[in-house]
Amino acid sequence: MHLSALTLASLPADIHTPIYDRRRHAPGVVHLGLGAFHRAHQAMVFDHLLTTGDTRWGIHGVGMTRPDLVNLLRAQDGLYAVRVADGSGVKWQVPGALWRMNVAATERETVVQAIAAPATRWVTLTVTEKGYTPALGQLLLDGLRLRQQSGLPGITVASCDNLQGNGHKLLALVKAAATPQDAALLRWLDTHCTFPCSMVDRIVPAATAEVLAAASQALGLRDDASLSTEGFWEWVIEDRFADPSDATLLQSAGVRVTGDVHSYEEAKLRMLNGSHTAMALMGAITGRPFIASCIGVPHIRTFVHQLMGQEVAPHLSRSDWTDYRDALIARFGNPYLKHSVHQIATDSSQKIPQRWPPSVLGQIAHGASFEHHALAAAVFVRYTLAVDESGQAYALNDPQAESLMAMGAAQHTEPEACVRALLGREDLWGSALPHHAAWIARVIHWHQHILQHGVDHAVQQLAGA
Numbered sequence: 001m002h003l004s005a006l007t008l009a010s011l012p013a014d015i016h017t018p019i020y021d022r023r024r025h026a027p028g029v030v031h032l033g034l035g036a037f038h039r040a041h042q043a044m045v046f047d048h049l050l051t052t053g054d055t056r057w058g059i060h061g062v063g064m065t066r067p068d069l070v071n072l073l074r075a076q077d078g079l080y081a082v083r084v085a086d087g088s089g090v091k092w093q094v095p096g097a098l099w100r101m102n103v104a105a106t107e108r109e110t111v112v113q114a115i116a117a118p119a120t121r122w123v124t125l126t127v128t129e130k131g132y133t134p135a136l137g138q139l140l141l142d143g144l145r146l147r148q149q150s151g152l153p154g155i156t157v158a159s160c161d162n163l164q165g166n167g168h169k170l171l172a173l174v175k176a177a178a179t180p181q182d183a184a185l186l187r188w189l190d191t192h193c194t195f196p197c198s199m200v201d202r203i204v205p206a207a208t209a210e211v212l213a214a215a216s217q218a219l220g221l222r223d224d225a226s227l228s229t230e231g232f233w234e235w236v237i238e239d240r241f242a243d244p245s246d247a248t249l250l251q252s253a254g255v256r257v258t259g260d261v262h263s264y265e266e267a268k269l270r271m272l273n274g275s276h277t278a279m280a281l282m283g284a285i286t287g288r289p290f291i292a293s294c295i296g297v298p299h300i301r302t303f304v305h306q307l308m309g310q311e312v313a314p315h316l317s318r319s320d321w322t323d324y325r326d327a328l329i330a331r332f333g334n335p336y337l338k339h340s341v342h343q344i345a346t347d348s349s350q351k352i353p354q355r356w357p358p359s360v361l362g363q364i365a366h367g368a369s370f371e372h373h374a375l376a377a378a379v380f381v382r383y384t385l386a387v388d389e390s391g392q393a394y395a396l397n398d399p400q401a402e403s404l405m406a407m408g409a410a411q412h413t414e415p416e417a418c419v420r421a422l423l424g425r426e427d428l429w430g431s432a433l434p435h436h437a438a439w440i441a442r443v444i445h446w447h448q449h450i451l452q453h454g455v456d457h458a459v460q461q462l463a464g465a
């Protein structure tokens with residue numbers, strides 16, 4: 001038997017389940033990008049608010065392209081179990097905030113109508129870095145236009161993707177979709193809607209067979225949509241809401257509402273995500289499948305510790321970074337999270353720009369060393385060969401896969417030319433680094449080292465120095 005509204009009552013008593021009515025009210029939140037992350041993070045915050053009796057936080061979840069997960073969730077009435085596990089214990093919870101589900105690619109009109117529904121107060125987004133396309137701007141603008149035409153109140157549109165200034169990027173995208181006929185709509189949007197920036201954090205790997213098996217064991221029911229995550233979560237959001245009273249409510253649920261999201265965003269993107277990308281690429285090449293397997297290797301652990309402390313932290317506006325760094329290293333080692341390096345290496349071309357160049361540029365401006373980032377960039381070049389050090393092929397899952405692989409293909413015979421070509425890409429590195437001779441020279445150096453002696457030897461040499 002599957003987990004569903006019908007079988008919910010049969011779950012063991014120690015599993016936290018929704019106690020509120022999931023059918024009587026219309027959803028107040030439309031969420032775009034119904035991946036693992038949203039379901040184990042924001043959906044649990046909204047579940048908490050619903051549990052307090054505030055019925056406005058049910059979610060209309062929208063998968064952007066693929067129907068498979070939406071179909072699974074529909075079959076389970078939007079219910080799924082989350083295993084929250086780390087050094088302080090293991091517990092299971094079934095959040096109940098997901099009330100409706102659609103796929104944007106095939107049910108676009110339903111999604112537009114949902115944004116324009118009277119009960120909708122928020123739109124949240126986790127559509128990934130590559131999701132910020134004109135089509136997304138158009139989808140939101142079409143929904144907002146319908147709202148304005150129906151005389152409905154404005155809403156809060158919160159981008160929660162790993163992009164610096166994500167709210168500003170999203171607003172620009174929505175405005176770019178407007179035509180000259182939309183002048184009144186844009187005035188309404190500026191006056192009645194808000195696009196706060198926000199930083200969200202929780203490590204939520206894509207589900208594995210192990211988690212699904214553990215879920216059916218814990219629930220006594222089959223759950224094809226279950227997830228595993230850590231106890232830690234953070235949501236920092238700019239204090240700009242269409243309904244200002246949401247600030248206090250969100251705070252009561254543990255969300256940090258502040259005027260300064262920027263410093264949290266930059267620390268998270270460069271420390272957590274920057275280390276993630278470096279480890280993921282190393283793991284892919286050395287055949288280590290998970291982040292925990294990478295951080296468990298002493299020289300990789302030292303490398304990550306140094307990367308954060310020596311090259312990232314000096315340029316952060318946050319001053320509590322030593323605690324932050326140490327907490328991150330502990331989180332990376334969580335043995336319950338089978339966080340696949342290939343999952344994190346996915347879309348590296350879209351992730352590197354936020355994660356590495358700002359720190360390298362910071363070091364350059366201070367005349368300081370950028371060796372750790374240069375080594376990481378060399379690992380990225382090596383990664384584009386799509387075969388690991390034991391000869392095992394892997395796929396590059398990236399919108400730029402074809403061009404990256406073409407540029408990196410000849411690196412055994414023409415290593416320098418390949419490094420120069422890949423480092424010349426402004427879409428990855430920005431406009432300054434492709435012309436920085438010392439940066440390029442150090443990446444060439446580490447790349448040579450990697451080809452001759454392997455990734456581990458290079459990391460050992462740098463981290464031991």
Ligand code: CS2
Pocket residue numbers: 162200201202203204272273276277343344345351
């Ligand atoms: C990861 C993130 O897949 C990735 O690129 O770095 O998903 C990371 O796990 C989250 O941002 C943690 O909050």
